[in-house]
Amino acid sequence: MTPDAQTDDFEAVEVFPDSTDMDLRPGADNCYKCTACDVSCPVAEVDDEFPGPKFQGPEQWRLKRKEDEAVDDSIMSCSNCMRCDDACPSGVPLSQMHNTARGEYVDEQMDKLSREYIRNRILANYGTLAQLGGMFPRLANAVMGNSVVQQINEKLLGITAERDFPEFATQTFREWWNERGGPQVRSEEKRVAYFHGCYSNYNTPEVGKAMVRVFESFGYEVVVPKQRCSGTPMFANGMLDDAKRAAGINVENFAGLIPEGYDIIASCTSCSMSLRQEYPELFDIDGIEDLSAHTYEALEYLRIHEDLEGAVREASVDDQAFAYHAPCHGRNQGLDRQAVELFRQLDGVEIEDVGDSCSGISGTYGWKEEKYDKSMQIGADMFDHMEHAQGSVGMTECPTCSMQMEHGTGYDIKHPLQLLEEALV
16 A cells, blocks of 8 residues: 555544644554553443543544544543553553543533533632632631531532542742742752642642752752643643643743753642643643653652662651552652652651552542542542551642542541651751
């Protein structure tokens, strides 16, 4: 068959009408139906009506290539855990296919006045809600923690009343940062720009503070540019226009620092995954490839550039034991063993990996009334391992995994940076 004949047989899938760079046909053709992605999918394991990532990805793109097929509404049941990417032996861009299909479904097929759309829009733009809550944290905590309000949210919006809404901190990370006067260390050689994301800013500023103090203890100049949400909850809910606006601001504010010697550090594995993988897969923005290439998760960066293991071996903390869960988005970046390997060398610490299962919450997935029971079924294996682990304190890098771990076991949860701060700072 001649090259011309091969070309005539196919019609490129135009994901975004104004782009010529998003043809996913080759990825669909790489799928040879081994079903490794379906086997790895935590949603397919508990939801008999969910057809799985193989259908949501390459099979839908094959259908769209042949005829103008609508996107199946089951795409909204994908939790965007991205475990299928890690499972695929032939490099099919499954999560990219899911994200673009979900975006098309929301744009073209979802009723914009529906309860589901309004609920998803609110959850996808958590940063906006958190900004309001951060202005009046005590009032917001009292209102959102009220059981009557939780029941109303469930009835009107479909946000589950089973979960306690995360409390807003009385001082945000950025308020603390401005109060301390910004960087306390100056360096021409060691420079990082911190992407704190929404949750470390508004809900757990202690994680952001730990990141700054740990990096400064190694002699790094830390800067904190203005930023928007990484876009992770927007991708998961098909709000790609919102995600692209946020990405444009983040790329502009962070990529411009790279020529000055700065690398980008995230304390949340979903944020680092978004900047590293989803941005360049989905958007054509000047500087986006540089941002992707220079983005790291915090512990990952220190393990690469410093003798972090040596520093930890020489340190000690009071006796404590942890049940560690590796987030799915951390696994997808090859980071699933780093905290366990590091802290097993820390005197006074016992740490146990509670297995490779998904926590089940997957960002906003477990906050939806109709998905709550399934999210708890997915998390059951993790809960069981945690309860049989020696430690009664959990550990993870992901804020929503932290919510699920606490919700399912009642354990307090720490971020690895907090233990690292305790040991080294």
